[in-house]
Amino acid sequence: MAVTLETAHAWLADYASVIHDNADLLTDLDRQIGDADHGSNMDRGMKAVAALEAADFDDAAAYLKKAGMTLVSTVGGASGPLYGTFLLRFAGAVGDGGKDALGAALRAGLDGVLQRGKAEVGDKTMVDALTPAVEAFEAAGSLDEALAAAASAAASGRDAATPLVARKGRASYLGERSKDHQDPGATSVTLLLESAARTLGGESA
Amino acid sequence: MAVTLETAHAWLADYASVIHDNADLLTDLDRQIGDADHGSNMDRGMKAVAALEAADFDDAAAYLKKAGMTLVSTVGGASGPLYGTFLLRFAGAVGDGGKDALGAALRAGLDGVLQRGKAEVGDKTMVDALTPAVEAFEAAGSLDEALAAAASAAASGRDAATPLVARKGRASYLGERSKDHQDPGATSVTLLLESAARTLGGESA
């Protein structure tokens, strides 16, 4: 299985430490086209998530649901509801945790983000990284290929958004001046999928 | 005569232009040990004095009295009452305007400043320049010598005050930190006496 209680916990533990290491970078990106808090927002939330013990949960779905609720309750800002909704929907679709279930979970998570945030690809948000990642995951054959493809598609999506004018979120107030700045949320989403590739793979699983 | 309506008017006209040219310097000295307004204070006042027409007055005493009142009414701060009192008392003692009368007028002006401000020599105020100036004037023989001696004694007094700790006025709040700063008021008083030497002299008068 790709997603078990153990791998799910390893995933978010890894992501928490990556976020902590990248908090200044994320805040600095947000400083340039936003309000300089994306790093501290995500770090506050993921610290709370990292404090959850795997042993307290029956399965991956229960753990991931709690992680989503924890983000909703601790992050605030735009990223709290968006990341929280992503994980809550993800948890609801993670099923047996195999490759297809993981694909369905990612898709459900993306749908949740779209519904909550009403952004489209090209609006220069996390959706610009998440959408191609989910599509690449679904198109790939094996789990490991799918995870690798998702991570690299996220990175490409993040970079493709950099030259764009933002149309959602705080950066949209800048209009043309938002061009040529990397989006903080697309950056943190890419880190999430890179983290997934490190922790949810291993064909044997 | 040293002091006539014409020479008195020339004196204060000259002083007004000297103050205007030195306003930034005086403010900057006051910035370092005070509140950064001595230059603009004196400039505002002397501009008002310079606007007085000699023709509107019967004699030097009347003109100088009005000049003193003008300073009181326009300068504010510590320097307004002090310079104003100086000129008011000076006007009251200027009499026939000869060398002795001018000496008496300077002495009367100094007494007014001492009475109003209660400073002593060594407190690092305008008194440190004015006191030796008046003494030097009184001690000198001729009018021209007296004016030159007063101006140079004022400058020496001003410089002698620089290393001192201020004990009166705003600079006194700085305690030891007021050392090695030139006093703004002693500086403007020196300019006043230098201006007097340029305008009130001429042995023939």
Add this chain to the structure above:
Amino acid sequence: MKKLINDPGDVVADALRGVEAAHSDRVRVDHENKIVYRKDAPRQGKVGLISGGGSGHEPMHSGFVGLGMLDAACCGEVFTSPVPDQMMAATTAVDGGAGVLHIVKNYTGDVMNFEMAAEMAEADSGVRVASIVTDDDVAVQDSLYTAGRRGVGVTVLLEKIVGAAAEEGRDLDAVLEVAKKVNGNGRSMGMALTSCTVPAAGKPTFELADDEIEMGIGIHGEPGRQKKPLAPAREIAQELVDPILADHDFTGAPAIVMLNGMGGTPLIELYLMFGEVVKILEAQGLSVARSLVGNYITSLEMAGCSLTVLRTDDDLLKLWDAPVNTPGLRWGC
């Protein structure tokens, strides 16, 4: 970064201890949830009013809790909207049986967090919740293609006026009507002389040269519409007034005018700007019926100001004049 703080992560919690110490006659503070409550909330039969948002805009919102204004303010981290748990807790706590109005400034984060809270509060507790989203900032152009206009100065006037409507016993629908009228008839425009520094970020959010100003600034240190050379106050006043008057008709009705400081501007400059603004407004045929000059909705220590103009009528003016007793706004009692 030079600030009177202990740890950047504790700023909001530490400040709330000060709010409680200073105003325990009028408010109580739920420190765990970072909520400031009107001391006598819930008031039976009165519509409850809740607002909230990122911290760093004080006195908004915590300073507007009290008689005639808010029942609760939910305090987020600096410039970060509060979380749904806070709004849910506050909603339940202030409901006096007449329902609760959420006053939300239009920012993606605030809107989504309040939305989630409203969904959950109605589902969990059955409290009837209505929401008003303020979006008065004319600096945001093309608002159809963006997150929409930001909620700024009008939020302050709305909390006062709607607070009075709730205080006099109007029901939730009527209170919401008043809120919509205020938001629909108010416009704001801001500018900055300097940036602010978010404590956790440690450096200024944007850079401005010594002779530059930023026009169309928001309240989160987001860069504005355009950098421009520093200009005399009367020219800046004109640039604040113009887009406001171009966007809405303010003639023929009494206006409430707020000249607001962004946090780091001395009052003498705010009065000076107010004088310039009123001169322009009156020349354009506006009648300034009431005014506010001071720091009401700020952006930490940013230097700059914003102008808000609200077209009123007899009812809105009467509600404006009604007694209010909060730490940030007080009259009539």
Add this chain to the structure above:
Amino acid sequence: MKKLINDPGDVVADALRGVEAAHSDRVRVDHENKIVYRKDAPRQGKVGLISGGGSGHEPMHSGFVGLGMLDAACCGEVFTSPVPDQMMAATTAVDGGAGVLHIVKNYTGDVMNFEMAAEMAEADSGVRVASIVTDDDVAVQDSLYTAGRRGVGVTVLLEKIVGAAAEEGRDLDAVLEVAKKVNGNGRSMGMALTSCTVPAAGKPTFELADDEIEMGIGIHGEPGRQKKPLAPAREIAQELVDPILADHDFTGAPAIVMLNGMGGTPLIELYLMFGEVVKILEAQGLSVARSLVGNYITSLEMAGCSLTVLRTDDDLLKLWDAPVNTPGLRWGC
């Protein structure tokens, strides 16, 4: 220098136009003499209260004109005391037959100008004038050998309390007694994170490194007692409290505590500091009966704060609680 002004020489005159536009319900402005009057002055039989000083400390003094506080404020140029003509005009204008109290902060310039005004006013018009000189700043040591302690935060509390005493009809001697009691029982200490810039000077009055603060600052951008490294708020609070408690006994009586911003400090930091200060004061056995947190006596855009503690008694507290209606302080009406 970045300021919302037109010409540096017109700052005070331009700002007074804004004051008049904002507060014509309560004050009128004599623009020629730069005096802000309570609208209904003179009040027959009431002791007239006048204060004044350099501008740049707003809301003090012009914002404290109105019912229960000052009858007139004489506005000098920025950081320059007003001239005797202003105080003379104000004295004559506010006298309602019961005499006039001059409230003067202890600075050489203010004292001398008010002295000249009092001499002239009594001589010219026969109005009975009394004066109180405030000198509460414990930062000034060796005050016997200097110009004496500066008048700072206590001036605000004094204007409120003495204003109430005059409003309730006490005579000039009694009002002066109250003033002396307040000044004798109040102490203040301030600090700065940044300097301010006098408009006419164009550059900061003093320099501070990015990690330095100035302790014992006055309200004119005069450098303070000592530069120190930046420290956490709780340590700065301790350094504000210590010299105040060392200088006067505040135990066993209710205290009024003001945590005042110097103009450029956001309210969130002032509340945070107030929380720290109260914690220390209460640990030392003080009982904080009333409090004020905000910008009341400022130094242009300087960032920093000052603490004022006033020992009170029943009478002073009752006067404090009495109604006041000024642009800068309002309650009870």
